[in-house]
Amino acid sequence: MYRFSNTVIGFLNLFTLLASIPIIGAGLWMARSSTTCESFLQTPLLAVGFVVLVVSLAGFIGACFHVAWALWAYLVVMLLLITALLGITIFGFAVTSQGGGVPVAGRVYKEYHLEDYSPWLRSRIKDPRTWATIRSCILNSRTCAKISQWTPVDYLRNDLTPIQSGCCKPPTSCNYGADTVAVAQDGDCYRWNNAADVLCYECDSCKAGVLESIRSDWHKLSVLNVVMLVVLIGIYSIGCCAFQNTRRAETDYPYGDNRMTKVHPRWDFYWWRWLRDRREQLY
Structure with missing residues (x-):
């Protein structure tokens, strides 16, 4: 024994x-x-x-x-x-x-803000070489291509992953009306571009969406x-x-x-x- x-x-x-x-x-x-x-x-x-x-x-x-x-x-x-x-x-x-998402009025999905996460995570995600690697991963995964044909109604009814919410669309608060009086908006509103390889990949919301995925898995x-x-x-x-x-x-x-x-x-x-x-x- x-x-x-x-x-x-x-x-x-x-x-x-x-x-x-x-x-x-x-x-x-x-x-x-x-x-x-x-x-x-x-x-x-x-x-x-x-x-x-x-x-x-x-x-x-x-x-x-x-x-x-x-x-x-x-x-x-x-x-x-x-x-x-x-x-x-x-x-x-x-x-x-x-960390964690912020509910959006009238929407199923949440939005994410970089300042809500720990300083250690923020410092890592802001490193240019690290972000270049992650950005390439998101592009190769075609995450945004999956919702590229959505209509405004789809955005009202369907949920989004943290990365889709932060990287594939501008913040919901952005206003791009031509006749709108110029008001101060989120900096990500000016980083957004309709080009498929640009979108909001350089936005802080995109980095926050990645951090939310990392935070959940970790x-x-x-x-x-x-x-x-x-x-x-x-x-x-x-x-x-x-x-x-x-x-x-x-x-x-x-x-x-x-x-x-x-x-x-x-x-x-x-x-x-x-x-x-x-x-x-x-x-």
Whole structure:
């Protein structure tokens, strides 16, 4: 029964070891694609895949073949992973606590304002290189093309995604009447253009729509991270038991029994004995 923890850790790491193969394969496949959105995810996927592969391999070897140093390395990495995941989860909840859409009178959809989001997110989305990548993704996804044939009635009846609301149309408050007295309007009203490759892609409302999509997904991911933390802490506890079992197996001590039937030296026993004999010869 006391080997149960080794068996559990072995099977869990075998499963994650096999799961890392398609993750790495997906990252390598994205390297062949010219689509900006897909290549944007390539590096994180490859990094996650290789980390999972190495950690799972260490845990599998340590648990199934009773290699104490491999299990020790596995536990150290797992502790670092739990700490990092905890920090990311706390940061994620802090970042996604601000934001959200503003209802529009007489419309189903909402509109989004950049100043409603956290300063950290705003600073990232305003970076020209970051926004150029995201803008290219939106264009390639043809998000605005899906509503390009809508009539004014469709805008009254149908809902819009945050990106469609911010990037595919000007703010609802804009007034483009030729005989209208000039009044101060939202700056996005002047950035809007009917050209399919321009629209409102440089508007603050477009950036806010992207941030709303990120905020929603990140908040869901943070909830999932909480579940993952509970699972990882449970696996780490089982791993500690497996490590203790592996240390006992090195000297063949039965659990709860002090009898010493056969002693198998540790992997470093002969090396230390050779070093001690050389030192005694010198002195």
